[in-house]
Amino acid sequence: MATMRDVAARAGVSIKTVSNVLNDYPYIKESTRAKVLTAIDQLGYRMNISARNLRAGRTGIIALVVPELSLPYFAQLSDAIIEAAAIKGWTVIVEQTGGVRERELDMLSGARRHLVDGVIFSPLALGPGETDHLHVDFPLVLLGERMSNGPVDHVTISNVQAARAATQHLLDLGRHRIAAIGANGVAGAATTRFDGYLAAIESAGLERDDTLIPVVGLSWHRTAGAEAMQELLDSGTPIDAVFGFNDTLALGAMHVLLRSGRRIPEDVAVIGFDNIEETRFSMPSLSSVEPGQKQIARTAVDLLAERIGGGAEEYREIYADFTLEIRESTIGRQEDA
Amino acid sequence: MATMRDVAARAGVSIKTVSNVLNDYPYIKESTRAKVLTAIDQLGYRMNISARNLRAGRTGIIALVVPELSLPYFAQLSDAIIEAAAIKGWTVIVEQTGGVRERELDMLSGARRHLVDGVIFSPLALGPGETDHLHVDFPLVLLGERMSNGPVDHVTISNVQAARAATQHLLDLGRHRIAAIGANGVAGAATTRFDGYLAAIESAGLERDDTLIPVVGLSWHRTAGAEAMQELLDSGTPIDAVFGFNDTLALGAMHVLLRSGRRIPEDVAVIGFDNIEETRFSMPSLSSVEPGQKQIARTAVDLLAERIGGGAEEYREIYADFTLEIRESTIGRQEDA
DNA sequence: CCTGACTTGTACATCGATGTAGAAGCCAAT
DNA sequence: ATTGGCTTCTACATCGATGTACAAGTCAGG
Numbered sequence: 228m229a230t231m232r233d234v235a236a237r238a239g240v241s242i243k244t245v246s247n248v249l250n251d252y253p254y255i256k257e258s259t260r261a262k263v264l265t266a267i268d269q270l271g272y273r274m275n276i277s278a279r280n281l282r283a284g285r286t287g288i289i290a291l292v293v294p295e296l297s298l299p300y301f302a303q304l305s306d307a308i309i310e311a312a313a314i315k316g317w318t319v320i321v322e323q324t325g326g327v328r329e330r331e332l333d334m335l336s337g338a339r340r341h342l343v344d345g346v347i348f349s350p351l352a353l354g355p356g357e358t359d360h361l362h363v364d365f366p367l368v369l370l371g372e373r374m375s376n377g378p379v380d381h382v383t384i385s386n387v388q389a390a391r392a393a394t395q396h397l398l399d400l401g402r403h404r405i406a407a408i409g410a411n412g413v414a415g416a417a418t419t420r421f422d423g424y425l426a427a428i429e430s431a432g433l434e435r436d437d438t439l440i441p442v443v444g445l446s447w448h449r450t451a452g453a454e455a456m457q458e459l460l461d462s463g464t465p466i467d468a469v470f471g472f473n474d475t476l477a478l479g480a481m482h483v484l485l486r487s488g489r490r491i492p493e494d495v496a497v498i499g500f501d502n503i504e505e506t507r508f509s510m511p512s513l514s515s516v517e518p519g520q521k522q523i524a525r526t527a528v529d530l531l532a533e534r535i536g537g538g539a540e541e542y543r544e545i546y547a548d549f550t551l552e553i554r555e556s557t558i559g560r561q562e563d564a
Numbered sequence: 565m566a567t568m569r570d571v572a573a574r575a576g577v578s579i580k581t582v583s584n585v586l587n588d589y590p591y592i593k594e595s596t597r598a599k600v601l602t603a604i605d606q607l608g609y610r611m612n613i614s615a616r617n618l619r620a621g622r623t624g625i626i627a628l629v630v631p632e633l634s635l636p637y638f639a640q641l642s643d644a645i646i647e648a649a650a651i652k653g654w655t656v657i658v659e660q661t662g663g664v665r666e667r668e669l670d671m672l673s674g675a676r677r678h679l680v681d682g683v684i685f686s687p688l689a690l691g692p693g694e695t696d697h698l699h700v701d702f703p704l705v706l707l708g709e710r711m712s713n714g715p716v717d718h719v720t721i722s723n724v725q726a727a728r729a730a731t732q733h734l735l736d737l738g739r740h741r742i743a744a745i746g747a748n749g750v751a752g753a754a755t756t757r758f759d760g761y762l763a764a765i766e767s768a769g770l771e772r773d774d775t776l777i778p779v780v781g782l783s784w785h786r787t788a789g790a791e792a793m794q795e796l797l798d799s800g801t802p803i804d805a806v807f808g809f810n811d812t813l814a815l816g817a818m819h820v821l822l823r824s825g826r827r828i829p830e831d832v833a834v835i836g837f838d839n840i841e842e843t844r845f846s847m848p849s850l851s852s853v854e855p856g857q858k859q860i861a862r863t864a865v866d867l868l869a870e871r872i873g874g875g876a877e878e879y880r881e882i883y884a885d886f887t888l889e890i891r892e893s894t895i896g897r898q899e900d901a
Numbered sequence: 902c903c904t905g906a907c908t909t910g911t912a913c914a915t916c917g918a919t920g921t922a923g924a925a926g927c928c929a930a931t
Numbered sequence: 932a933t934t935g936g937c938t939t940c941t942a943c944a945t946c947g948a949t950g951t952a953c954a955a956g957t958c959a960g961g
Contacts, residue, residue, distance in 0.1 A: 231918060232917080242919095243920090244939085245918095246918060246919055254940090255938095255940090271674075273675065273678060275678045275918070276679045277614045277617035277618045277916085278916070279917080281612070281948095282919050282946055284946080296633065296643040297639060297643045302633045302636070306660065321656060322646075323643065323646055340565075449842070449845045478842075482847060504785075508790065508819045510822045510846070560823075569947080578910065579948080579949095583949060584910085591907090591908055592908095593910095612946085615916090615947035615949090616948055618915095618917065618947080618948080678917095
């Protein structure tokens with residue numbers, strides 16, 4: 228494999244001159260530049276990134292740490308972040324933690340801090356009491372609300388407000404027996420979305436009813452939503468609406484509801500959260516909270532860039548905008564739309 | 565940031581001894597090893613990967629090149645490949661091409677050949693006539709059937725057989741007007757799955773009917789399936805079954821069918837391909853071809869490992885096993901299952 | 902007490918690119 | 932002719948870890 232030395236030899240210049248050409252050093256005679264470029268072309272030379280990194284202390288790589296790509300939300304998030312990073316000329320390493328505490332800690336231990344310039348981290352197992360782990364010596368941007376108020380930059384949406392708006396939408400439809408699927412006793416999105424749900428319920432003058440609030444596991448897959456819904460139906464508690472804390476939970480719940488013979492939204496209205504692509508194609512299509520994922524991705528990458536560039540001082544907490552996407556699962560089929 | 569030199573100084577040994585400890589060199593006195601490990605611990609030392617890579621010529625990173633993570637199939641594939649790579653101690657860079665020809669070529673140009681030890685590539689735009697581009701000087705494993713018979717290792721499933729089996733399943737149900745959604749005139753999975761469809765149709769004594777074969781775009785998203793289905797319905801051609809060349813196409817089609825008032829499977833049976841998680845939760849649940857994705861992922865990583873290790877000579881073409889997952893969209897709801 | 906085998910550690914060159922210092926060539930102004 | 936300011940390029944040290952060569956120390960057997 229050709230090195231810079233080979234290029235220099237072929238072009239009849241010094242190795243540093245080759246480097247200068249490649250780094251757009253201004254004082255290069257046009258003829259010299261041409262010779263060098265020709266040599267590079269002939270030899271098919273590619274710069275050795277490891278060597279450059281060793282000198283420069285930068286790798287041009289960032290790590291994205293998510294629970295798992297199989298969840299559409301994280302898949303779409305990764306898509307958006309990879310694209311946003313590409314614009315900055317960065318390459319993205321994707322690490323999956325599976326929501327396993329030990330693997331999340333490992334990501335923060337700095338084992339890769341020479342390999343990447345910075346990390347975008349979406350924790351699932353680590354929580355609010357553990358912000359100590361965030362005192363890391365590499366640029367870090369946190370996603371989601373699992374570990375707010377730590378010594379890091381932080382991008383999320385107003386989970387409380389968004390969840391409240393989603394619940395309010397169900398209340399506005401005249402529903403009063405609204406199940407909340409996604410609570411799992413773990414701080415973070417589960418808790419803040421639950422808080423939003425509760426705020427809407429209580430400000431509507433209703434009372435909190437724990438029979439409407441099944442406990443689910445850590446992982447918000449479709450199965451979890453289906454199981455929780457089945458549990459609710461089995462319990463016999465009356466239900467006229469469901470708020471799934473994410474779309475896959477809601478879709479799982481919807482599946483069970485339809486299978487049990489309920490009509491959506493006539494008997495039970497359903498709303499989700501995240502607005503994944505699938506919501507537009509389920510039957511019925513699923514109303515959802517659009518969390519501004521692309522904005523989150525861009526913001527996270529921008530914050531990381533500032534942090535890496537050293538231009539940031541204060542730790543920032545940024546809230547992306549959300550909107551409600553109302554579809555059939557709450558308002559039924561609209562004849563003209 | 566502490567370097568090996570610092571560790572050596574603190575432990576009172578030479579820098580090479582530290583290196584030896586870290587690399588499990590056999591002849592190290594236990595007391596020396598302990599001193600070194602203590603020093604490493606006290607300093608919070610982490611090895612500089614770039615420096616090691618520069619020496620070793622290996623990076624421990626592989627690149628996974630896919631069209632886009634937003635498609636569940638590729639999201640799940642990436643998940644599986646990242647896990648399989650982690651077992652080998654590898655880190656995975658995920659690159660998205662968006663199915664854009666230029667970006668796919670760029671991935672093969674070797675621009676990153678110093679950054680990664682090898683590449684797993686799932687092409688979408690590049691096709692059979694362009695195997696020239698596959699004469700690359702880095703370890704490469706190809707996924708899918710877009711560029712068979714090139715000078716590379718290759719992992720795929722028997723698309724023709726699998727598609728034929730899926731179509732045969734519809735025929736076995738007594739359907740004769742089977743639409744095929746996914747053909748786009750592009751060689752690769754689109755073509756081979758079409759061939760399988762046609763083989764089943766013709767061996768059943770039916771005649772090919774082009775009004776049942778809409779042309780879709782390159783990207784097999786839900787929208788594409790929905791549009792194609794709408795087109796079919798508008799054309800008025802009779803249809804009693806649909807074979808979607810992947811699940812998202814089938815789901816998009818199913819959405820349009822249900823919306824038009826058709827019952828699935830009573831009026832129209834639907835089968836997809838890929839067996840993504842969503843198929844188990846759609847209403848009705850979607851029959852699909854299970855392509856053995858985890859097996860594909862593991863096989864691809866294994867082949868790449870052999871190639872990187874230099875232990876492989878012949879270029880290999882490996883076919884993963886497939887099975888049919890029969891669900892409600894073809895056989896209706898089963899009372900006891 | 903010496904030899905040779907084995908253990909344990911050190912010094913130095915090296916991987917490939919880049920920053921620093923400065924040399925050499927050229928020109929205009931003195 | 933000399934000075935000084937540009938432009939253009941070279942030589943060398945350096946980033947951090949590792950392979951090679953070899954030195955020093957230990958220990959058994961003769």
